[in-house]
Amino acid sequence: MYADLLIHSAQMMATLKGFSTGPACGNAMSEIGLIEDGAVAIREGMIVAVGTTAEVQAGGWVGPETRQISARNRVVTPGFVDPHTHVLYAGSRENELSLKIKGVPYLEILKQGGGILSTVRSTKQATDEEIKAQTGRRLQTMLSLGTTTVEVKSGYGLTTEEEIRSLRLIKELGSEQVLDLVPTFMGAHAVPPGYSEEEFTNYIIEDMLPKIAAEGLAEFCDVFCEPGVFSVRSSERILAKARQLNLKLKIHADELAASAGGTELAAKMGVISAEHLLQASDEGISGLAKQGVIAVLLPATSFNLAKNSYARARTMIGAGVPVALATDSNPGSSPTESMPLVITLACLYLRLSPEEALTAATINAAHAIGRADQVGSLEVGKQGDVLILDIPNLNYLPYHFGSNPVGVVIKRGKVVWEF
Numbered sequence: 001m002y003a004d005l006l007i008h009s010a011q012m013m014a015t016l017k018g019f020s021t022g023p024a025c026g027n028a029m030s031e032i033g034l035i036e037d038g039a040v041a042i043r044e045g046m047i048v049a050v051g052t053t054a055e056v057q058a059g060g061w062v063g064p065e066t067r068q069i070s071a072r073n074r075v076v077t078p079g080f081v082d083p084h085t086h087v088l089y090a091g092s093r094e095n096e097l098s099l100k101i102k103g104v105p106y107l108e109i110l111k112q113g114g115g116i117l118s119t120v121r122s123t124k125q126a127t128d129e130e131i132k133a134q135t136g137r138r139l140q141t142m143l144s145l146g147t148t149t150v151e152v153k154s155g156y157g158l159t160t161e162e163e164i165r166s167l168r169l170i171k172e173l174g175s176e177q178v179l180d181l182v183p184t185f186m187g188a189h190a191v192p193p194g195y196s197e198e199e200f201t202n203y204i205i206e207d208m209l210p211k212i213a214a215e216g217l218a219e220f221c222d223v224f225c226e227p228g229v230f231s232v233r234s235s236e237r238i239l240a241k242a243r244q245l246n247l248k249l250k251i252h253a254d255e256l257a258a259s260a261g262g263t264e265l266a267a268k269m270g271v272i273s274a275e276h277l278l279q280a281s282d283e284g285i286s287g288l289a290k291q292g293v294i295a296v297l298l299p300a301t302s303f304n305l306a307k308n309s310y311a312r313a314r315t316m317i318g319a320g321v322p323v324a325l326a327t328d329s330n331p332g333s334s335p336t337e338s339m340p341l342v343i344t345l346a347c348l349y350l351r352l353s354p355e356e357a358l359t360a361a362t363i364n365a366a367h368a369i370g371r372a373d374q375v376g377s378l379e380v381g382k383q384g385d386v387l388i389l390d391i392p393n394l395n396y397l398p399y400h401f402g403s404n405p406v407g408v409v410i411k412r413g414k415v416v417w418e419f
């Protein structure tokens with residue numbers, strides 16, 4: 001039995017091994033399982049051997065039919081996992097840039113009917129084909145930047161019918177695209193005109209959630225818990241109903257307003273992951289650590305909101321909270337598809353080391369979306385999702401920002417993108 005593909009002679013290979021059953025916390029976030037002169041062999045889409053080039057070659061995996069790719073002078077890592085995106089939508093919001101430059105706050109734009117509500121309108125007006133074509137292009141860009149698994153939220157529908165349409169389109173794209181897509185229901189993304197927050201919360205609980213759960217369209221349920229959007233009380237009611245319906249839980253918590261209680265709710269509900277967390281309190285952070293909640297940090301959003309405010313990642317890591325990174329790709333607060341950019345911002349502004357950032361963008365991100373048994377590290381039995389980065393060492397990844405460091409993307413053992 002020979003491998004279909006052998007990647008060999010990597011200057012350095014970061015395997016991220018050893019964290020498949022639980023995310024890396026504290027000092028362990030720096031343990032990236034380095035192998036010099038590394039090699040990985042893949043058969044039928046799955047990893048069958050990992051080690052030094054000599055070890056893998058001695059394992060008898062290389063036959064006449066095995067395709068061999070040299071990673072000499074390059075760095076090999078698992079494919080990036082992007083655990084927080086709003087990438088399914090139609091339209092764009094570059095018109096809001098001038099408002100932002102003038103200092104109009106994000107939630108003020110939303111209150112005036114722009115922001116998320118503007119994307120709700122453009123998505124509703126678009127045909128299924130238009131939404132899929134626009135989203136497909138973004139997914140293709142993600143793939144070229146090294147993302148091989150991505151979480152995608154609904155939330156630009158805000159009616160039962162439109163939310164179900166979005167989740168069905170995510171499912172269709174998942175079966176047509178190279179990337180693996182993980183669907184999250186986020187009907188609680190904004191309160192549309194004509195509803196009070198309480199009325200819309202009731203609508204989500206009584207109508208949206210039961211129908212979406214019955215169709216099996218989402219794995220996770222997420223809520224934008226923020227004063228002026230969904231209160232802690234409404235968020236708790238929505239998440240409790242979602243849990244009853246066997247959905248796993250996520251929460252956008254304490255992004256904009258000072259310590260509003262979202263982080264504490266995340267800990268109380270024992271969600272899988274809490275996202276943003278710019279304003280999380282010390283008590284909230286220790287609650288996350290106690291409950292093993294993963295902090296999904298989104299430094300591209302902080303950067304793009306241009307308020308010079310970033311999550312306290314060092315405090316979180318010090319407290320033992322497992323940290324993951326994501327793009328938050330969306331048309332308003334983070335119009336980017338780039339995990340390499342997120343890694344640079346995480347190093348410079350969250351003060352993560354390159355090793356911690358890589359852990360956060362691979363195995364910890366995989367845990368945040370319930371996929372750590374399949375992706376996020378280079379270990380025997382996992383999917384053959386591998387990147388060959390055109391860089392001489394790991395420091396170079398955050399260092400050289402704004403260009404694409406990805407040389408080759410391999411998804412389930414197939415070369416799917418090459419520079």
Ligand SMILES: N=CN[C@@H](CCC(=O)O)C(=O)O
Pocket residue numbers: 086115116119224252255301328330331332333334
């Ligand atoms: N904060 C709420 N939702 C998104 C933004 C979505 C949008 O602006 O369209 C976020 O995570 O940043």
Ligand SMILES: [Zn+2]
Pocket residue numbers: 084085086252328
């Ligand atoms: Zn988000």
